[in-house]
Amino acid sequence: MTAWLAGFSLGLSLILAIGAQNAFVLKHGLVKRHVFIICLVCAVSDAILIALGVSGFGLMVKQFPTIEQIARYGGALFLLVYALMSFKSAIQLSHQLKSEDQVVGSATKTVMVCLAFTWLNPHVYLDTVVLLGSISTQYEGAKLLFATGAMTASFVFFFSLGYGARLLKPIFDLPNAWKVFEALIGVVMLLIAWSLLAS
Numbered sequence: 001m002t003a004w005l006a007g008f009s010l011g012l013s014l015i016l017a018i019g020a021q022n023a024f025v026l027k028h029g030l031v032k033r034h035v036f037i038i039c040l041v042c043a044v045s046d047a048i049l050i051a052l053g054v055s056g057f058g059l060m061v062k063q064f065p066t067i068e069q070i071a072r073y074g075g076a077l078f079l080l081v082y083a084l085m086s087f088k089s090a091i092q093l094s095h096q097l098k099s100e101d102q103v104v105g106s107a108t109k110t111v112m113v114c115l116a117f118t119w120l121n122p123h124v125y126l127d128t129v130v131l132l133g134s135i136s137t138q139y140e141g142a143k144l145l146f147a148t149g150a151m152t153a154s155f156v157f158f159f160s161l162g163y164g165a166r167l168l169k170p171i172f173d174l175p176n177a178w179k180v181f182e183a184l185i186g187v188v189m190l191l192i193a194w195s196l197l198a199s
Contacts, residue, residue: 003142007149010135011050014127015157020079020192021117021124023185025158029165030172030181034110039162041111045118046128046154053133054147072122072197079193082113086186090179 015022021042028038118124132150139146171177 003139003145004149004152006139007132007136007146007151008153009149010132011046011150011153012157014131015046015154019121019123020082020189021114021121022161023188024114024117025161026165027181027185028110029162030168032166034107035162037107037111038114039158041114042118042158043151043155045115046124046158047151049124049128050132050147050150050154053129053131054136054143056133074120076193076197078116078120079189083186083189083193086182086189090182090186 025038025042029035128150132147136143136146172181
């Protein structure tokens with residue numbers, strides 16, 4: 001049980017920070033569109049990456065840094081484009097917009113964007129594959145419990161974020177709230193893209 005708790009607490013601490021993926025989940029949770037599928041895609045993706053890390057894939061990433069470089073530059077480009085879209089949305093939005101009026105793409109398009117946020121983010125590989133994979137070696141004989149704990153943390157976090165976002169709905173029914181939110185998302189995306197290119 002110690003291994004499970006270690007995996008859960010470490011996994012949760014690694015995904016708590018507001019990043020591009022979390023902002024995406026939060027935004028869709030606020031408009032109550034495709035919430036379940038988005039949370040599921042994020043959590044299952046994390047589970048796959050954690051499984052790869054614990055099974056030794058993290059060592060391969062260390063041996064072939066090209067994998068991380070491709071993810072870094074591809075992710076930076078994707079984030080720059082998404083940041084521009086957020087700024088455009090912030091400028092074009094009316095002064096007051098009910099959260100249910102927000103236009104969200106089809107489920108397929110949303111899932112594709114969600115997958116890009118997840119799999120084009122090199123920090124995800126460093127956190128789930130390399131870091132969790134490395135730490136799991138301390139729990140020889142209990143790696144499965146450690147991995148299960150980390151996976152559980154992902155499911156708990158993403159579904160809590162996606163469905164808990166609706167508690168913030170009254171704030172986003174206020175004038176200009178969406179404009180500020182879209183602008184902040186744009187800034188977050190730009191900062192993350194810059195950190196990827198600068199690292």
